Amino acid sequence: MRADVLKGHLDLLLLIIVEDGAKHGYAVIEELRRRTDGAIDLPEGTIYPALHRLECAGLLTSEWHEVNGRRRRSYSLTSGGRHAAREKRREWTAFASTVQRVVGAPAWPTMA
């Protein structure tokens, strides 16, 4: 899946992933890939700037750690980030059901 289609929804995804526990950028990519069976496989050049953006916006904080001689920047949610995650989840639900209404597919995708 091309991430173009994610436009405007990447923040939601990142907040959700980090909501489940602090993660560094590379781990976020892996977790996204894992949870979607590879359907969402974002390049680093997408993730890192996005994380920086969310930190600038005050939704994430970061801490540098040293693990096995490798430096990692670990991100976690701020309280504002927690709030934003809830808010964006709501927005997503509204958005998806609205589009679904227009598309008019029979009920919701029975993805078994």
Added chain:
Amino acid sequence: MRADVLKGHLDLLLLIIVEDGAKHGYAVIEELRRRTDGAIDLPEGTIYPALHRLECAGLLTSEWHEVNGRRRRSYSLTSGGRHAAREKRREWTAFASTVQRVVGAPAWPTMA
């Protein structure tokens, strides 16, 4: 709903709307507003360039009509457009269920 969040999905919406019968730009806006109870209310500056883009891409064709002294550019699907509509519908379904999986909301929003 801000259309920012629509990024990448506007084409789907337009194709779907026109799929139900030829429409001019203004009518597309109204139909989108009607079908979503005002949730999707796009400015003309979004719709017209998008329709032109889809026409350039060969997915729509247009014809000028004169109705009550007002000129209208009426758009309808080409065969490529019909195919694209089906394709984009599929893409949307895949996208939405994938994001839904990450978001992990309880089942699908029971919008009755």
Added chain:
DNA sequence: GCTTGACCCCTAGGGACTCTAGGGGTAGCA
């Protein structure tokens, strides 16, 4: 010892898309 691949961080530049903010016009009604 060297290479390769996994792990880990980053930025610059470009392209695609939508919005804002204007431009134009006709018809009908107060």
Added chain:
DNA sequence: TGCTACCCCTAGAGTCCCTAGGGGTCAAGC
């Protein structure tokens, strides 16, 4: 006459993501 609904359009800006590079460490294989 002025306002509103109807109807079309473009330029410029902003946002977001991608491509394509740049760093670096560590472990395993040759």
